[in-house]
Amino acid sequence: MIVVSSCLAGLKVRYNGTDCLDETIGRLVEEKKAVTVCPELMGGFATPREPAEIQGGTGADVLDGQARVIEKSGRDVSEMYVKGAYAALDVIRGLGARLVVLKEYSPSCGSLMIYDGKFENRKVAGSGVTAALLQREGIEVISEEQFLERLRLRGE
DSSP states (O other): OEEEEGGGGTOOOSTTSOOOOOHHHHHHHHTTSEEEEOHHHHTTOOSSOOOEEEESSOHHHHHTTSSEEEETTSOBOHHHHHHHHHHHHHHHHHHTOSEEEEOTBOTTTOSSEEEOSSSSSOEEEOOOHHHHHHHHTTOEEEEHHHHHHHHHHHTO
16 A cells, blocks of 8 residues: 555645645545545644745754744744644554655655745755654655656556
8 A cells, every 4th residue: 555645646735725636646546556644634734724844954853853844924833743744654554554655845745855944945855744754664755756757667
């Protein structure tokens, strides 16, 4: 079983009420080969919501209490991101999933790159809160780009 970010399957759960539908990922969910999660909704956020970025580090640093997830208005929402990460981990463990495909650049789901925390559309190396937690727990986390490249290489 594969777990994917809900927005990649076409669910309108992003901060601005949109999705990031990837047809291939959406088809896997329709065929019951993948299950969706949205750590931000699982953490208590609504859609739409204010954009947020990690300030002072990466998702791993947020988990360690050394960085914060801050909304554009300045509100600290770190606790909700951590809560959502642990809720997603519970679902993923319950499914016995070995691969999780998460939306790149998200403060929850980015696996390689996240925004720099200045709300200026600049990206830096690092992972989001959920991706960092899953990686710590030994679960393979990849971006949608990496996943689609794997499928392409396999000829799927």
